[in-house]
Amino acid sequence: MSNKVMIVSGGASGLGFAAGVKFAKNGYNVVLIDIDEEKGKKAEQHINELGVEAVFCLCDISNKEQVQRAARITQERFGRADVLINNAGLEVRGSIMQCTEEDWERLYDINLKGIYNMARAFVPMMIKQGAGAIVNTGSILGYRTVGERAAYSSSKGAIDTLTRSMAFDLADNHIRVNCVVPGAIDTPLLRGSINDSPDPAETERFLGAKSVFKRLGTSEEVANVMYFLASEEASFVTGAAYFVDGGWSIL
Numbered sequence: 001m002s003n004k005v006m007i008v009s010g011g012a013s014g015l016g017f018a019a020g021v022k023f024a025k026n027g028y029n030v031v032l033i034d035i036d037e038e039k040g041k042k043a044e045q046h047i048n049e050l051g052v053e054a055v056f057c058l059c060d061i062s063n064k065e066q067v068q069r070a071a072r073i074t075q076e077r078f079g080r081a082d083v084l085i086n087n088a089g090l091e092v093r094g095s096i097m098q099c100t101e102e103d104w105e106r107l108y109d110i111n112l113k114g115i116y117n118m119a120r121a122f123v124p125m126m127i128k129q130g131a132g133a134i135v136n137t138g139s140i141l142g143y144r145t146v147g148e149r150a151a152y153s154s155s156k157g158a159i160d161t162l163t164r165s166m167a168f169d170l171a172d173n174h175i176r177v178n179c180v181v182p183g184a185i186d187t188p189l190l191r192g193s194i195n196d197s198p199d200p201a202e203t204e205r206f207l208g209a210k211s212v213f214k215r216l217g218t219s220e221e222v223a224n225v226m227y228f229l230a231s232e233e234a235s236f237v238t239g240a241a242y243f244v245d246g247g248w249s250i251l
């Protein structure tokens with residue numbers, strides 16, 4: 001058992017929860033950051049039962065004060081931050097003409113400024129330790145276009161660019177920064193979007209057909225790559241975008 005600590009935003013559900021479980025199974029203590037208190041507490045209990053220490057912080061990553069509070073809790077409870085998974089994200093449907101200004105600003109505040117807030121709060125601990133690993137969560141929609149996702153797709157494309165800037169700037173501190181690029185993954189977020197569509201069965205078939213395996217991916221398949229990127233196995237990997245998309249990007 002190590003005394004290492006991973007922090008994951010959006011840790012109550014989907015990819016973030018799967019990442020928490022994966023790291024916990026490999027001996028990490030886990031800090032779960034989320035705005036969903038009920039799911040967050042359940043996730044905390046589930047991970048504690050794996051024999052490591054999990055802490056849930058009710059925290060909106062777009063709120064600087066809340067993020068700084070989560071970092072203080074992490075510092076007081078564990079005294080370190082080894083891995084930061086910037087995973088929480090908001091998806092809003094709409095073309096540039098349909099997306100409201102309010103939705104545009106909220107989405108950018110979470111998807112991009114959220115990473116800024118999290119880095120500003122947690123990276124100082126990594127700098128002090130002289131090591132760390134960060135994994136940001138992008139999306140295939142940052143690289144491939146589907147209709148009516150102007151704000152979401154552009155924010156996810158920017159996460160790729162931000163990952164490279166962070167990797168360059170933090171290299172001297174021995175902090176590696178990479179990005180996972182999920183395709184269509186079967187999480188509550190994707191299920192919601194499938195179920196809200198006019199023809200859910202057709203939407204699921206359409207999304208599955210975006211993979212050369214003709215299926216949706218699982219949260220665990222993404223969490224495995226997050227774990228690899230944060231691990232010493234990836235010690236010469238930084239600034240990279242790892243596609244976990246069942247081949248969508250080769251089509």
Ligand SMILES: NC(=O)c1ccc[n+]([C@@H]2O[C@H](COP(=O)([O-])OP(=O)(O)OC[C@H]3O[C@@H](n4cnc5c(N)ncnc54)[C@H](O)[C@@H]3O)[C@@H](O)[C@H]2O)c1
Binds near residue numbers: 014015033062183
């Ligand atoms: N599921 C997919 O197919 C897919 C594909 C590409 C990218 N992604 C990205 O993966 C990430 C995780 O998505 P998911 O599918 O696991 O979704 P999910 O809805 O299952 O989980 C997201 C979690 O983030 C939390 N969250 C939302 N806003 C937050 C905020 N401001 N502060 C803190 N927590 C917040 C939610 O409460 C939720 O628990 C997102 O960034 C999403 O854009 C998902």
